Amino acid sequence: MMALYGYFRSSTSYRTRIAMNLKSLDYDYIAVNLAQDEQLESAFKLLNPQGLVPVLQADDLLLYQSPAILEWLEDIYPDNPLLPKDASGRMQVRAISAMIGCDIHPLNNRRILQYLRNELSVDEEDVITWCNRWITEGFAALEKILAKDKTRGKFCYGDNPTLADCYLIPQVASARRFKVDLSAYPNIIEIDAHCRRLKAFTDADPMVQPDAPKSQ
Ligand SMILES: N[C@@H](CCC(=O)N[C@@H](CS)C(=O)NCC(=O)O)C(=O)O
The missing domain is CATH 1.20.1050.10 (Glutathione S-transferase Yfyf (Class Pi); Chain A, domain 2)
Structure with missing residues (x-):
């Protein structure tokens, strides 16, 4: 099961959730409270040194930067494609x-x-x-x-x-x-x-x- 570290109101987390839902992918949602600067804590920075959400954990892979995460999802889960063919x-x-x-x-x-x-x-x-x-x-x-x-x-x-x-x-x-x-x-x-x-x-x-x- 994948784990998505995100924040409810973060647009980049939101776009990642939409893409995962469109591909019918299950994931655990792990909230990172930006209002309390949890993204800047050392435990989170081990996941993403930039201190930004989202981070997607897929087995031992840690994915960050939502554009790269979305492209990775498209590569690994080609069903319900989110990019046209041409x-x-x-x-x-x-x-x-x-x-x-x-x-x-x-x-x-x-x-x-x-x-x-x-x-x-x-x-x-x-x-x-x-x-x-x-x-x-x-x-x-x-x-x-x-x-x-x-x-x-x-x-x-x-x-x-x-x-x-x-x-x-x-x-x-x-x-x-x-x-x-x-x-x-x-x-x-x-x-x-x-x-x-x-x-x-x-x-x-x-x-x-x-x-x-x-x-x-
Ligand atoms: N280019 C990055 C931007 C990520 C980003 O800016 N995330 C915001 C939430 S939308 C964040 O974590 N902000 C932390 C902060 O405000 O300190 C991506 O697309 O993943």
């Missing part, structure tokens, strides 16, 4: 994934925001403005790419969920948390709504993870 389709899915994973998410992930708040004394309103700036720029470009693809079904690419959807849905959740007005991105909203009706996505939702705060 090279240009694979390029397109990886490009959308990179727009989110390389160019949007890193600018609004927790440690960057904590640095803005705690080291640079940026107030919460400006932190939200910062997040909005980078999410809206990325989403505006992504919306154009999605609108232009006339062969696209209900997902980011083609008629089936791909890695691109694993990246997009957590980024939309995080955009909502940062109060981004999503009305200018109808294709993104539609893909998000469609994916969030599927069990692989709902089971990966932050609020149903064992470490999510219990609702009153």
